[in-house]
Amino acid sequence: MSDAEQTRQKILDITADEIHHHGFQSTSLSTILNRCGISKGALYYHFSNKLELGYAVFEEVYVPMFLATWQPALSQDDPIEGLCDFFTNMCETMVCSEAVCGCPLNNLCEEMANVDEGFRLRILTMQQKLNGLIVDALSTIEHDLRPNLQLDHVAYFIVASFNGATSLSKSSRNKEIFQYVIDELCGYIRNLKK
Amino acid sequence: MSDAEQTRQKILDITADEIHHHGFQSTSLSTILNRCGISKGALYYHFSNKLELGYAVFEEVYVPMFLATWQPALSQDDPIEGLCDFFTNMCETMVCSEAVCGCPLNNLCEEMANVDEGFRLRILTMQQKLNGLIVDALSTIEHDLRPNLQLDHVAYFIVASFNGATSLSKSSRNKEIFQYVIDELCGYIRNLKK
DNA sequence: CTTGCAACAAACCGAGCGGTTGGTTATTAT
């Protein structure tokens, strides 16, 4: 990787971390520059402005990270147990500091969907993609599921509950509540089967 | 009501609206002053700083509004149907602009829980109070519910799903997805019964 | 009548923000 690509990647990684911790609007360019050890000229050589930097972080960091997180769970032979294992495992491995920061995608949705159309559309695309993945996974075992289920509604409900779980655990600063919600969510998911 | 109380209440109401639409940090004092038609001196006569104004809005506007919204649903003879009616009715009466703004409490939780301890504790208190209300309501019909339910977990799950529903509908800018999630949520709630 | 305080108004301040500008260095092509 060339020096320039390294610099660019470093900016992306550090900015992704800053956005995850403080949100997009509260993320300061000077903080990024300090952490990267570069000057503002360097940043503006690689990105035309703060918004474009945010878009790049979303597309080049968050989206791949997001897919890499959910895909394995949904590719299992039994996506029901795949999801439950995924959620449960997340509860166990998660430390409190992570619980407090929440899901990057959900955070950006809450913060930026009403503020910037570019962010909104990118978030929407990612959400629809995730929903499609869940629907596809559930479709593969449709014969094991209760009849008359509307799989896309179910998928949205799963994601909504998961997002809500991260939201609730922010105020309590521990992962107990997260665990409670996830337990109930797993119960709901397993109840999808006949 | 005296002039001073009127001014104070006007500040609270308009600030509540601004926070609901733009979040606390992005809410500008000068916007509030313009909408109120007052000067900065007037505002700082009634509130010592922006943070205290935010706290006052939370306690004097959001908390009462919040309780007034949820209480009736939970005071029904059958809180299960009370909640379902409450959710369904919210879907029907809600216009898209409201759907986009989300729940004030959840918004503040997402934005401020990690930023300011004063907000975090106030939000936490309100969430625990709501959870207690739901648990109490469900307890009154415990004999009709499935055995071995952990009512506090159930209550958190209901709130989490509801919050997640508002979050999801922000990116799509319509209430369709909200409705899907609420439908599934009502299914889950009704399934709590034997 | 005037003194005093409640209830504001208006101008101002420093800090931090995103963004721009004019250079500087290192590498590569000719």
Place this chain on the structure above:
DNA sequence: ATAATAACCAACCGCTCGGTTTGTTGCAAG
């Protein structure tokens, strides 16, 4: 050797923000 370009630095700019200060008005008590 020289010209050009990629990659970066440091200083600066205008703007908006929350907050402060000083000044004004109206009413009410003595």
